[in-house]
Amino acid sequence: MVDDIRQWVLQHRELILDTNRRLVSIPSENLYPRGNELRVQQEVKQLLEELGFETQTFLPTDVPGLVEHPAFLNDGRVYDQRPNVVGRLRGAGNGKSLIFSGHMDTVPQGIDAWTQNPFGGDVVGDRQYGLGIFDMKGGMVAAMMAARCLSELGYRLKGDVLIETVVDEEFGGANATLSCRLAGIEADAAIVPEPSNLAIGPINQGGVYFRVSFQGVPGRNFSGEKVVNPVYAAARFLEVVRQYHEWRNKHAAVPPLFEWNPELVTLVQVLRAGNTQMELADRVPSTCSFDVWIQCFPGTTEEELTEEFTRFYQPLVNQDELLSQVPPVVEKKIRFLPGTGIPADHPIVQTLEAAGRQTIEEGLPTRGAAFACDSFMFNLYSNTPAVILGPTGGNAHAPDEFIYVDDFLRLVEVYARTIANWCEATKN
Numbered sequence: 001m002v003d004d005i006r007q008w009v010l011q012h013r014e015l016i017l018d019t020n021r022r023l024v025s026i027p028s029e030n031l032y033p034r035g036n037e038l039r040v041q042q043e044v045k046q047l048l049e050e051l052g053f054e055t056q057t058f059l060p061t062d063v064p065g066l067v068e069h070p071a072f073l074n075d076g077r078v079y080d081q082r083p084n085v086v087g088r089l090r091g092a093g094n095g096k097s098l099i100f101s102g103h104m105d106t107v108p109q110g111i112d113a114w115t116q117n118p119f120g121g122d123v124v125g126d127r128q129y130g131l132g133i134f135d136m137k138g139g140m141v142a143a144m145m146a147a148r149c150l151s152e153l154g155y156r157l158k159g160d161v162l163i164e165t166v167v168d169e170e171f172g173g174a175n176a177t178l179s180c181r182l183a184g185i186e187a188d189a190a191i192v193p194e195p196s197n198l199a200i201g202p203i204n205q206g207g208v209y210f211r212v213s214f215q216g217v218p219g220r221n222f223s224g225e226k227v228v229n230p231v232y233a234a235a236r237f238l239e240v241v242r243q244y245h246e247w248r249n250k251h252a253a254v255p256p257l258f259e260w261n262p263e264l265v266t267l268v269q270v271l272r273a274g275n276t277q278m279e280l281a282d283r284v285p286s287t288c289s290f291d292v293w294i295q296c297f298p299g300t301t302e303e304e305l306t307e308e309f310t311r312f313y314q315p316l317v318n319q320d321e322l323l324s325q326v327p328p329v330v331e332k333k334i335r336f337l338p339g340t341g342i343p344a345d346h347p348i349v350q351t352l353e354a355a356g357r358q359t360i361e362e363g364l365p366t367r368g369a370a371f372a373c374d375s376f377m378f379n380l381y382s383n384t385p386a387v388i389l390g391p392t393g394g395n396a397h398a399p400d401e402f403i404y405v406d407d408f409l410r411l412v413e414v415y416a417r418t419i420a421n422w423c424e425a426t427k428n
């Protein structure tokens with residue numbers, strides 16, 4: 001089995017990279033609270049049907065019980081024209097089933113310049129570039145190509161293989177993944193092909209998104225008015241956030257699976273003050289705010305993380321001359337994304353590890369994924385345990401996002417072997 005799968009993948013390198021190109025060339029940016037995933041989802045549906053999958057498409061909000069569910073995030077997202085696609089390749093029966101689940105929305109292209117065409121899918125050297133190719137259109141293509149590989153090689157599966165592509169994952173969406181669970185789409189395990197750099201991730205980090213705002217008094221002091229500049233307060237508090245980052249990374253109890261990368265990130269992502277639409281400024285701004293994304297290890301609750309942050313900054317605010325006058329207002333945005341996971345010796349992890357050893361001599365590492373994603377919707381709100389495994393690459397959420405081509409082909413192999421073992425392939 002090792003030889004024919006590898007041979008198929010190497011012989012179909014161009015098909016595999018072309019399929020990445022097919023999806024990357026269709027923009028599907030998440031423009032919160034809206035998104036334009038429709039065209040790429042239509043393409044995915046067609047691809048899955050070409051591979052013999054039965055498909056269903058539905059809007060997340062069409063699923064009964066979604067908006068009433070405690071994990072539904074109601075922050076004004078609009079789901080018109082944003083269908084999920086679920087494909088099922090029926091097995092002969094009496095085998096274990098497997099879902100590959102990922103999102104087809106990408107982050108917005110952003111204002112930073114690319115040196116490559118974000119929608120080109122161009123291969124340059126050992127890399128293939130594209131917006132969303134790493135996070136995570138590529139991973140979903142790898143799953144489709146793995147299914148195609150097995151069927152073209154004449155393998156029959158006992159268990160079902162499902163490939164579901166959802167909308168609106170970026171910006172802490174996760175409602176669409178929840179809607180699939182509430183629609184009853186379950187399997188014996190799920191693989192989430194988020195960009196894990198070919199590491200098997202039984203657990204992953206969580207995170208919370210805060211907006212920190214400062215209110216000043218705008219203007220100039222022509223008549224002796226007392227203006228209060230909120231930018232200075234924000235600058236002071238930014239330093240507090242930096243200190244918090246250092247402090248918690250010194251004191252955090254690092255779970256063994258995160259020892260490879262023990263850092264908990266604290267990312268200030270945007271800073272706002274004044275009218276940035278105007279070329280020149282004419283006053284001290286009335287407000288200043290910044291957004292900070294704070295990650296946590298699995299097991300940390302939203303309350304624990306919020307309390308840790310508050311307990312750190314509050315005394316520093318109280319004793320600061322400026323911040324005590326212009327205090328931070330901390331507001332949670334989107335939702336808390338919990339870090340969750342499954343046991344590191346879960347059968348799906350062992351199956352992936354075995355497939356890794358069959359594909360790459362040294363095998364694949366099993367370690368915590370240092371990012372938040374919507375795998376928690378499986379682990380907390382369904383009977384399907386989820387594990388993360390996706391491509392190698394770089395520049396997710398940045399210009400010149402890419403995957404490494406050779407590793408990508410190995411990922412297709414790992415997925416094919418995993419499907420073959422888990423869903424019990426037989427060859428006639």
Ligand SMILES: [Zn+2]
Pocket residue numbers: 103135136169194195373
């Ligand atoms: Zn992602």
